[in-house]
Amino acid sequence: MPRSPLQIWWLVPIVAALALPPLLNGYWLHVLSVSWYYAILAASWALLAGYAGQFSFAHMAFAAIGGYASGLLAVDLHLPVPLGILCGIAAAGIVGAAIGWLCLRMRGPYLSLFTLAFALIFQLMLIAEYQFTRGSLGLSVPEIFAGRSDTPYYYTGFVLLLVSLSAMSFLLRSRVGIFLRALREDEDAAEACGIDTALYKILIFTVTSAIAGLAGGFYGHFVGILTPNLVTIPEMGLVVAMAVVGGVESLPGAVVGAVFVYVLSEVLRDTGQMRFVVLGLLIMLTQRYAQNGLWTLALGRGGRFWRRPPPRAVAPEAAAPAVERETNVG
Amino acid sequence: MASQLAAPTALVDARALIKRFGGIRAVDGISLAVQPGELVGLIGPNGSGKTTLINLMSGALVPDGGTIRVGGVVMNGKAAHVFAGHGVARTFQIPRLFRRMTVLENLLAPALTRKSAHGHGTIALRAAEVLTFLRLSHLAHGEARALSGGQQKLLELGRAMMLEPRVFLLDEPFAGVHPKLLGELVERIAELSRRGYTIVLVDHNLDAVRGVVRRLVVMARGRQIADGAPDEVLRSPDVIDAYTGA
Ligand SMILES: Nc1ncnc2c1ncn2[C@@H]1O[C@H](COP(=O)(O)OP(=O)(O)OP(=O)(O)O)[C@@H](O)[C@H]1O
Ligand SMILES: [Mg+2]
Numbered sequence: 201m202p203r204s205p206l207q208i209w210w211l212v213p214i215v216a217a218l219a220l221p222p223l224l225n226g227y228w229l230h231v232l233s234v235s236w237y238y239a240i241l242a243a244s245w246a247l248l249a250g251y252a253g254q255f256s257f258a259h260m261a262f263a264a265i266g267g268y269a270s271g272l273l274a275v276d277l278h279l280p281v282p283l284g285i286l287c288g289i290a291a292a293g294i295v296g297a298a299i300g301w302l303c304l305r306m307r308g309p310y311l312s313l314f315t316l317a318f319a320l321i322f323q324l325m326l327i328a329e330y331q332f333t334r335g336s337l338g339l340s341v342p343e344i345f346a347g348r349s350d351t352p353y354y355y356t357g358f359v360l361l362l363v364s365l366s367a368m369s370f371l372l373r374s375r376v377g378i379f380l381r382a383l384r385e386d387e388d389a390a391e392a393c394g395i396d397t398a399l400y401k402i403l404i405f406t407v408t409s410a411i412a413g414l415a416g417g418f419y420g421h422f423v424g425i426l427t428p429n430l431v432t433i434p435e436m437g438l439v440v441a442m443a444v445v446g447g448v449e450s451l452p453g454a455v456v457g458a459v460f461v462y463v464l465s466e467v468l469r470d471t472g473q474m475r476f477v478v479l480g481l482l483i484m485l486t487q488r489y490a491q492n493g494l495w496t497l498a499l500g501r502g503g504r505f506w507r508r509p510p511p512r513a514v515a516p517e518a519a520a521p522a523v524e525r526e527t528n529v530g
Numbered sequence: 531m532a533s534q535l536a537a538p539t540a541l542v543d544a545r546a547l548i549k550r551f552g553g554i555r556a557v558d559g560i561s562l563a564v565q566p567g568e569l570v571g572l573i574g575p576n577g578s579g580k581t582t583l584i585n586l587m588s589g590a591l592v593p594d595g596g597t598i599r600v601g602g603v604v605m606n607g608k609a610a611h612v613f614a615g616h617g618v619a620r621t622f623q624i625p626r627l628f629r630r631m632t633v634l635e636n637l638l639a640p641a642l643t644r645k646s647a648h649g650h651g652t653i654a655l656r657a658a659e660v661l662t663f664l665r666l667s668h669l670a671h672g673e674a675r676a677l678s679g680g681q682q683k684l685l686e687l688g689r690a691m692m693l694e695p696r697v698f699l700l701d702e703p704f705a706g707v708h709p710k711l712l713g714e715l716v717e718r719i720a721e722l723s724r725r726g727y728t729i730v731l732v733d734h735n736l737d738a739v740r741g742v743v744r745r746l747v748v749m750a751r752g753r754q755i756a757d758g759a760p761d762e763v764l765r766s767p768d769v770i771d772a773y774t775g776a
Contacts, residue, residue: 378631378638385629392619
């Protein structure tokens, strides 16, 4: 990644997001506040699937672990909400580490199926253990802020999004970023290069699950009720769609994708089932014409479909004469 | 007695290695001690177990029998990255690059795993040196998947070099390489050997191997059938038999 001197550019969307609430009515304020929840999930899933290549379908289950852990601690033990959310993060991280460990020998579709099965079992458990979770009726959890305004939730969600994005990009800028991508590209080759693939696989499951747990904790105490519907396949599909539409190998891309898709689905709410058709078409079109997502497209880097060689690269054919010349000399 | 005295100094010391796949013994009791600074050629017909032996010596596979030592340490059952950490670098018969990473990033990945990898500046400098050595500098920022087959072989060699290894295990580095680039690659490997690196070189291209190695090991059906100076080995009736498919 070339370091541009234009880092300050990032302040623009941040300032805009901070200035927005007074301009929004209650409905859109709520929509955007929820979209921060999805943005945290989509970005952390992008890190897990897009960077590290672990195409997991258990992400919503980790959000639910964070949400339910925090909610139950608040309800049953009257733990303060922030403390509960921290415990939720820890619980999601620990289960994430365990899933990462169990997935060590699984690759590609096997890992996807395994994590999907885990998510489904977890959802059934939430329904079945109703004496703890209140099952499908839903668990009422205390809200973080008194009063009826969503404004404090908007800011809380946004700050949590910024915090998780900072943590994730810190990880990506360290050498771990290169190791994770190497792991995605070829596990055996990564091992041969001295990369402890087991360690980094468990690490990335732990980190992204903990972040999903944070999102879930925030969401629960925001909307005030948790149901097993959090872990359904359509919910997971929505998060995948957000990351894919925005750009699965880019954290800001996934965030933009999440807000864009969620707002779009709200705009289209009146059209009923039609909105799923529109969203489906959107995914098909980005996959066909801009595999790196709309974000990369917006930055002018193009999708894989019409990819040009990166700026400073020379086409391999052009290299041949140089090699030839040098061989003749030598 | 002589072999027992020689053993502790061997960089990679394989003793009576066995690897079975279902019914077949891909490697069937091979012993191979590679001394520091040696350039050993390893040849044999298709399916004779050369790649399997490389996999055993680099930790990609765990032997079913025998012991594998690196620098005197028994490594049976250790993960491949531990072998890499002990200075064993390997390349793959079919290149396995990090395809959607740049050529430069392919070189940085192994270097960053080293304990000595402190200054990012020194690593970048070494990567630049390796790129110059392999004549790939102009492609540094292109994705690895855009490289030609021969260039991919070169980059794999470069990735191995970035580990600062004690020994290179090169699995058919010449396969599929254009004749023009072949001379280049043979010269690069000979140069590494002159610099004092220890190398095990697997290949079918007898002419290419013969020109650079001083010691040639021949495998057939998982067993070692010859070990010695190239010209002697290639005159041996067993080797001629194996190669003419008796
Ligand atoms: N992962 C595996 N599973 C099952 N059988 C295998 C596996 N790897 C190798 N074999 C078998 O082991 C034997 C030796 O294979 P190996 O790849 O080591 O040969 P090789 O000498 O490298 O051949 P080549 O010159 O064609 O590369 C072959 O019979 C092969 O089919
Ligand atoms: Mg082979």
